[in-house]
Amino acid sequence: MTQQPVQSPQFFLTAPSPCPYLEGQFERKVFTHLVGDKAPEMNDLLTQGGFRRSQNIAYRPACETCRACVSVRILAQEFEPNKTMRRVLKQNADLIGTAHGAEPSSEQYSLFRSYLDARHKKGGMSDMTVLDYAMMVEDTHVGTQVIEYRRRGPDSFITGKGEGELLAVALTDMMSDGLSMVYSFYNPALTDRSLGTFMILDHIQRAVAAGLPHVYLGYWVNGSRKMAYKVRFKPQEHLGPQGWARFE
Template sequence: MIQQRIKLYQGSINPCSYLDDREAVNIYADPHHPNPRAVYNQLIKRGFRRSGEYVYRPGCTGCSACIPVRILCDEFRMRRTDRRNCKRNQDLKVDFREACYTDEYFQLYQRYLAARHPDGGMDDPDPEDFERFLLNPWGETLFVDIRLERQVIAVAVTDATADGLSAVYTFFDPEHADRGLGRFSIMQQIELCKAIKLPYLYLGYWVDGCQKMQYKTDFQPQEHFDGHQWQEVLTAERKAGE
């Protein structure tokens, strides 16, 4: 595959949202590249991530805590907790749909943000916010549509790339938080990768020391990107052959 030349831009310095008492800066890909789909595939493989219309990677000086992670889908095997999660959610119906705005999705998004991010600047979105944040100008995006009977209770947003899916965001009905829908949606994306013969599910960044990111280490086997190449990382359990 021909490598595309990409202009990169450095953002401003802000407080780190993952680790206390640190500052962070992001490197952004040029959003006006003439071949955004080819560029997006290339960027995801180089440890970038999409947030809304922006594709970025951390560019912090003196800190490399944000580690890009991808799951080796063909080798993934559910743990006991994963099997319990699937059993708990066996009454749900899962479909994969082209990403789009609907009033139903938007109302679920509103409820999720109001419950999870009150007074955080995201808790009163309008339809344009929904489309700008979740739909993808860089390529193809799918919604993992999860329903209880006929009511949508969760949506996982995932981007299709040349060698995998890239998990972008998940929102769900706060009344069903006890179902573990975030983990359930990751497993659905892994199964889709297997079904369409894509080797990887990209999970964004794992940050050692950030509790809200620790769940990403549960999905094994996985590879981490060190800035030059992807390398498989073995947990203590896998080293012991468990």
């Protein structure tokens, strides 16, 4: 019998459960734990292979009868915003995102709670407590940042920080080849600002500034209206049986 090195990850398979995106389908996931000194390197490899991170777990779909979930990453260095996206950037030119360590706050949770109650009241995260939220942010062994978006203040050009009310938050992993948007949320009352789109555009700009090629958006689910927005950010690549392929 061949023995695996201690550092080799162990993978597990979940039992089937109803799919949250496609009615009548059942999902299964293969997952492993991201812990220890090798966690950042492993997170890079697994994300490039189609996995997503949730706390200290990396997972990907392993459904028996469906292949609708497709990993998506934006080609940041080639990206050019369209007319609608340029308008979103202009509408939010008064905002600035400040990167912090993976530290939760009561202000973040209050915004998170408002977002869930307005946009995902029946979703799988709807009953998350403040402790659950803290674990979502803190339970990471990789390079994770919390990016807080606030309005620009008179001293922002000096401090690089916004001021006043917290309007949006992105939980983001810093990878060797890009930024992975783990989760984001925003003030649901500010629909005219299109803050979800703005945060993706801001991450593209951050990747370009850092010389990184990709922004990972997780899964696009073909046939799910909830996920349709992800294919608007082109050019991008989709992960298929033959590897990453350009999608325009």
